[in-house]
Amino acid sequence: MAKNTVKIKKPLMEIPFIKSMIVSLTTVLLGLIVGGILIIAIGKNPIEGFQKIVFGAVSNTRRVGNTIAYATQLILVGLSVAFAFKTGLFNIGGAGQMLMGGLMASIWAHNVTFLPQPIYYLSLILVAGISGAIWGLVPGLLKAKFNVHEVVGTIMFNWIAYWIVYDAVKVFIVDPTIIVKSKPIPMQQSLRTEWLASITQHSYFNIGFFIAIIAVVVIWFILEKTTLGFNLKAVGSNRYCAEYAGIKVNRSIVISMGIAGCLAGLAGLTYFLGFSNIMEIGKSPSEGFDGIAVALLGNSNPLGVFISALFFGMLKMGKGSLTAIGIPTEIADTIIAIIIYFTATSVIIQGFWEKIIKKHSEKKLLKQAKEEK
Amino acid sequence: MKKTIALALMLLCAFAVFAEGAKETTATTAAALKIGMVTDAGTIDDRSFNQGTYEGVKKAADELGLECTYLRPNGTTTAEYVTAISDLYDAGYRFIACPGYLFAEAVTEAQKMFPDLMLVILDSEPTEAGANTVSIYFKEEQSGFAAGLATALQLKDASVGFVGGIEIPSVQKFSWGFQQGVKYANENYGTKIAMEAQNFVYSGSFADLALGQQLANTMYASGVDAIFAAAGGTGVGVINEAKNRRLAGEDVWAIGVDVDQYLVGDMGNGQSCILTSAMKNVGEGAYAQAISAANGTFAGGSIITLGAAEGAVGIPADNPNLDDDVEAKVLAVLADIAAGKLVVADTADGLHK
Structure with a gap:
């Protein structure tokens, strides 16, 4: 390459990804500090506490496997919420979309036993993705056609899914010994595999994680490299401006909700056929809401979502080990909550860092100027 | 790009140091029994199933001067129950009470994973009989x-x-x-x-x-x-x-x-x-098992049904409205x-x- 090109060094804070990463890390740090103060308040050693969380999450291959298994559905739901955020929509229907994706995939898994393995997995992904997508599309349509707010629509659909599962499990896949859950799905029909289980001491690590990684790449590609992604983001930044520029806003809303629903449906697939192997009636997965936190902390960026989901997975997996030193595990939940609060103040944190960096560079310039004199 | 990689490496190193410090300290001496419980759906203060069971094991622990705690799992899937049980196990707990039919699968897995763990399951039994689980039913x-x-x-x-x-x-x-x-x-x-x-x-x-x-x-x-x-x-x-x-x-x-x-x-x-x-006196059921676990008379593999004959069911001793x-x-x-x-x-x- 040409040696004489002048390399213009961009200030760190102006690279969007670095900027949001610094902000997110700061919120995590603040969350940990406040959590640490809470641990001190109950008379325990916070360093020891954090060590225990890390120990619980990564101390052996089984725990690492489980941490990833926890993170898998968080990645997918996080992506779902993040994707809708990009179009200015708030998808809190993750739970319902997960339930529908999981339900249809479970019924499929119990009945379709004749397909060769790779095609079977593909069919599972299609079934779960489409079911979830429908559960996102309809609230999207309601929003586009009748201006029903998507928050209302998706919450309603959470409940519809909840009661559909309540009856469908009993009708199609009930466990004969107890009517409140479905039959366990045999390993070869689920996302768990002998091989993944054997390398992680029988953890719940499953091929759903690879589905999640592919989803991260695909979503990044859609958002950054396609016209569709550009249109969706334009609608998210300013829908009136987008409309003026000739982008079909209503169509974008429906597509965005559909893709978001599809992602959450896949999360349901990994949750009910990988992490778990049964569906219970009368329960809706809390991951649907955890996804909002993941998306917020990841700043709605696919890679950011991936990292923050792994972090939340660590907290979820690791917190149980706090009992070893008598710290209530609720502390870990509190840390998560505090981090979310701080994420909400990310503008302030961003301002804080910008100020510091500005001061720093000004000093540098002054120094340079003095030296030159 | 270089900066990102450098940052990632730094984080990794930091974690490695962290994890090093958190190495498992396995007690080699035969320590006193630690009594644990994993909660079912709901909280420990539900004034019902969880609370009743915890009060039972706590009573046993207090009488014998043993350590006692409970752990609330993240959710109600088998994976989360097994994780909670193994968290307690890794923390040195060798007696764990599991109230509720939802634990059946988790207990079945846990009894295989930890042969020296004493498990009690209420209202259900493991799907495969195990030598270290006591199942308690009530009439x-x-x-x-x-x-x-x-x-x-x-x-x-x-x-x-x-x-x-x-x-x-x-x-x-x-x-x-x-x-x-x-x-x-x-x-x-x-x-x-x-x-x-x-x-x-x-x-x-x-x-x-x-x-x-x-x-x-x-x-x-x-x-x-x-x-x-x-x-x-x-x-x-x-x-x-x-x-x-x-x-x-x-x-x-x-x-x-x-x-x-x-x-x-x-x-x-x-x-x-x-x-x-x-x-339905879940507490008494759990209490009796905790005591026998501490005394070394834990009868793993048995299925117990408690009813009026054992004084485990009935109406309260004091009923001001009757x-x-x-x-x-x-x-x-x-x-x-x-x-x-x-x-x-x-x-x-x-x-x-």
Whole structure:
């Protein structure tokens, strides 16, 4: 390459990804500090506490496997919420979309036993993705056609899914010994595999994680490299401006909700056929809401979502080990909550860092100027 | 790009140092037994299943001066239960009580993973028999019978209803026993208690307070005088509705479940809307197992069914809202049941669901 090109060094804070990463890390740090103060308040050693969380999450291959298994559905739901955020929509229907994706995939898994393995997995992904997508599309349509707010629509659909599962499990896949859950799905029909289980001491690590990684790449590609992604983001930044520029806003809303629903449906697939192997009636997965936190902390960026989901997975997996030193595990939940609060103040944190960096560079310039004199 | 990689490496190093410091410290000496419990859906202070079990193991731990704790899993999947059990195991706990039918799969897995762990499961049993698990069942029908009898004898001429959680055997048996108790009173003591099919419902949830209140509202409004609430948190909604109506001057009652729920129905004026409670002494069951685990007499692999004969089911010792002669009659009948003179069926034959 040409040696004489002048390399213009961009200030760190102006690279969007670095900027949001610094902000997110700061919120995590603040969350940990406040959590640490809470641990001190109950008379325990916070360093020891954090060590225990890390120990619980990564101390052996089984725990690492489980941490990833926890993170898998968080990645997918996080992506779902993040994707809708990009179009200015708030998808809190993750739970319902997960339930529908999981339900249809479970019924499929119990009945379709004749397909060769790779095609079977593909069919599972299609079934779960489409079911979830429908559960996102309809609230999207309601929003586009009748201006029903998507928050209302998706919450309603959470409940519809909840009661559909309540009856469908009993009708199609009930466990004969107890009517409140479905039959366990045999390993070869689920996302768990002998091989993944054997390398992680029988953890719940499953091929759903690879589905999640592919989803991260695909979503990044859609958002950054396609016209569709550009249109969706334009609608998210300013829908009136987008409309003026000739982008079909209503169509974008429906597509965005559909893709978001599809992602959450896949999360349901990994949750009910990988992490778990049964569906219970009368329960809706809390991951649907955890996804909002993941998306917020990841700043709605696919890679950011991936990292923050792994972090939340660590907290979820690791917190149980706090009992070893008598710290209530609720502390870990509190840390998560505090981090979310701080994420909400990310503008302030961003301002804080910008100020510091500005001061720093000004000093540098002054120094340079003095030296030159 | 270089900066990102450098940052990532730095983070990795930091974590590595962290993890190093957190290396497992395995106690080699035969330490004292640590007693643990994993909670079912719901919280430790649910004034019902979880709390009852924890009080039982805590009592044992306090008596023997042992360490005791509980752990609330992230959710109710088998994966999360197994994780919680292994967290306690890794922290040195070798006795773990698991209240609830949802634990069946998790206990089956855990007993294979940790052969030296003593497990107790309530209301269910592992899907494969294991040498280190004790399963405890209760004769809920006997408890429901006693409560139904007490209700009928106290109210004499009334209509009763039932709000259940999810339709699982332990809840169904409460309902069937309750109905048999009421029938027994109608036949032998000349009471006129009505039981209509539409007043025996399952809410489908153990945690929906508002739904419980709504169901109770409908029932009370249609003329029901007492509701047996066997539905955890949903049941608390039923009790709240009874409380509100009593405070407004209506003569309605609620019947509690699992533990003595008299205080749950406390109306703030020293009275309670709880007529009596159909008790199932989960605490005693867990307590006995914890004691035997500490003494080395833990009988892993056994399945225990506790009923009136063991004093594990019945109505509370103290029922301020029941007349003394009612209490006496119920206790006499319970004694008959314990002695096997009276058999309460645990099936739905000729009864509402």
